[in-house]
Amino acid sequence: TCETACNRAELDAAVSIHAVERFLGDYAIREGLMPAFEAEPSGKRVLVVGAGPSGLSAAYHLTRLGHAVTIREAGPMAGGMMRFGIPKYRLPREVLDAEIARILAMGVTLELDSKVEDIEAAFAEDGFDAVFVAVGAHLARRTAIPAHAAGRILDAVSFLRDMELGTEPPRLGRRVIVYGGGNTAMDVARTARRLGAEEAMIVYRRTREQMPAHDFEAREAEEEGVLIHWLRTIKAIDETTFTVEKMRIDEEGRPQPTGEFETLEADTLVLALGQDVDTSFLERVPGVTIAKDGVVAVDGQMMTGRAGLFAGGDMVPSERTVTVGVGHGKKAARNIDAWLRGGRYEKPAKPELASFRNLNTWYYDDAPPRVQGQLDLLRRQTGFEEVEKGLTEENALFEARRCLSCGNCFECDNCYGVCPDNAVIKLGPGKRFRIDLDYCKGCGICAAECPCGAIKMVPEVP
Numbered sequence: 001t002c003e004t005a006c007n008r009a010e011l012d013a014a015v016s017i018h019a020v021e022r023f024l025g026d027y028a029i030r031e032g033l034m035p036a037f038e039a040e041p042s043g044k045r046v047l048v049v050g051a052g053p054s055g056l057s058a059a060y061h062l063t064r065l066g067h068a069v070t071i072r073e074a075g076p077m078a079g080g081m082m083r084f085g086i087p088k089y090r091l092p093r094e095v096l097d098a099e100i101a102r103i104l105a106m107g108v109t110l111e112l113d114s115k116v117e118d119i120e121a122a123f124a125e126d127g128f129d130a131v132f133v134a135v136g137a138h139l140a141r142r143t144a145i146p147a148h149a150a151g152r153i154l155d156a157v158s159f160l161r162d163m164e165l166g167t168e169p170p171r172l173g174r175r176v177i178v179y180g181g182g183n184t185a186m187d188v189a190r191t192a193r194r195l196g197a198e199e200a201m202i203v204y205r206r207t208r209e210q211m212p213a214h215d216f217e218a219r220e221a222e223e224e225g226v227l228i229h230w231l232r233t234i235k236a237i238d239e240t241t242f243t244v245e246k247m248r249i250d251e252e253g254r255p256q257p258t259g260e261f262e263t264l265e266a267d268t269l270v271l272a273l274g275q276d277v278d279t280s281f282l283e284r285v286p287g288v289t290i291a292k293d294g295v296v297a298v299d300g301q302m303m304t305g306r307a308g309l310f311a312g313g314d315m316v317p318s319e320r321t322v323t324v325g326v327g328h329g330k331k332a333a334r335n336i337d338a339w340l341r342g343g344r345y346e347k348p349a350k351p352e353l354a355s356f357r358n359l360n361t362w363y364y365d366d367a368p369p370r371v372q373g374q375l376d377l378l379r380r381q382t383g384f385e386e387v388e389k390g391l392t393e394e395n396a397l398f399e400a401r402r403c404l405s406c407g408n409c410f411e412c413d414n415c416y417g418v419c420p421d422n423a424v425i426k427l428g429p430g431k432r433f434r435i436d437l438d439y440c441k442g443c444g445i446c447a448a449e450c451p452c453g454a455i456k457m458v459p460e461v462p
Helices: 017-031 053-064 093-105 119-124 156-165 183-194 215-223 322-340 377-382 393-401 414-418 445-449
Strands: 045-049 068-072 109-111 130-133 147-150 152-155 175-179 199-203 227-229 232-239 241-249 255-265 268-271 309-311 424-426 433-435
Touching: 017 093, 017 393, 045 053, 053 068, 053 093, 053 130, 053 322, 119 130, 130 322, 152 156, 156 183, 156 268, 175 183, 183 199, 183 215, 183 377, 199 232, 215 227, 232 255, 309 322, 414 424, 414 445
Parallel strands: 045 068, 045 130, 068 109, 130 309, 147 232, 152 268, 175 199, 175 268, 199 227
Antiparallel strands: 232 241, 241 255, 424 433
């Protein structure tokens, strides 16, 4: 992630990029800020299938590029897994609704309860010039567990969806087992505690280090009283008694049975074993290839084998997170825009990154990070108020100033002051500097004294 890659982590602690960006997002909502875009209307129409993170992101960027965008969403509300898969204590609905409203205010058309069954009709009959399919993974995976007399068994997707749509919370009983080790499993277990379950247990067949859930999710779940049984797999169910087998990790990192068993008691089992995407509506589209695992094959431009049909988010091979989905939407928008204009989007070359060894860190002050506050533990376990609290304006500005500006000149004037030949010329505020090569001897003092590694010495070519 951006924070694990942050050079400041080697100095004291990474910049809390997430917290700063969250502050900016909250500020934009509070102040009613709207994105500026001046692209001329292209006259092209694009259909986005699915109003989840990837679809909404694509619609936002396509609109900024001048295209007319319509989103068709099969469900009754926009947001996708952000609404139906992420609990309110992690993503307040007023925040989600405000972000969606901003996109719609840009001129995007949203059609709810509009399941797309025929892609070819969207091109031929509805007159769309391109289509971006971004259907989320809303189909729960199941597993076969021998059961003499099974008790109450739910799937995580339906459980979380019912929490959003249901008029009353699902009845779980006093003890709940959640089977799985992803973020969804953590969300279900934490939600169960909030609904009054005295015992919420997660059963996962691998170790904590191999768990796909974020480490902070597991930590917060345990803080709220969730018990996690690592290296366990459910072998049989007899009403409220669950027989689980202990596992071990072999040399290749795979879980293997040990033949040792124990029992757990629970009133409800919730399966959180992953999700799949419904791609059946693409099976009749010529040129579209769907793999055995249900994902859609796309090229480097995110286009399928059918010209003008693009795919992203959960539908393509990738990590299934909101962050990745939003990124896919932006990437797809750029590629769709280029294709509609008869070209091909070429990703610009990335500048060389400044590593920690390129920095002169003694120029920077010690600055411990400003940490976001959290809701107190009692309120976390009894309600759905947001757990993570944002930074104040003062703390957000302080945290932003902790950035070392790696490889990016911030006009500290060091190079200007140390150059013995007056070869560094100031161009004015915000314009940085220019090196007068007629006077520069190549001594390298400017590069050596640059705090952020923005100056690089290269051999002179005759």
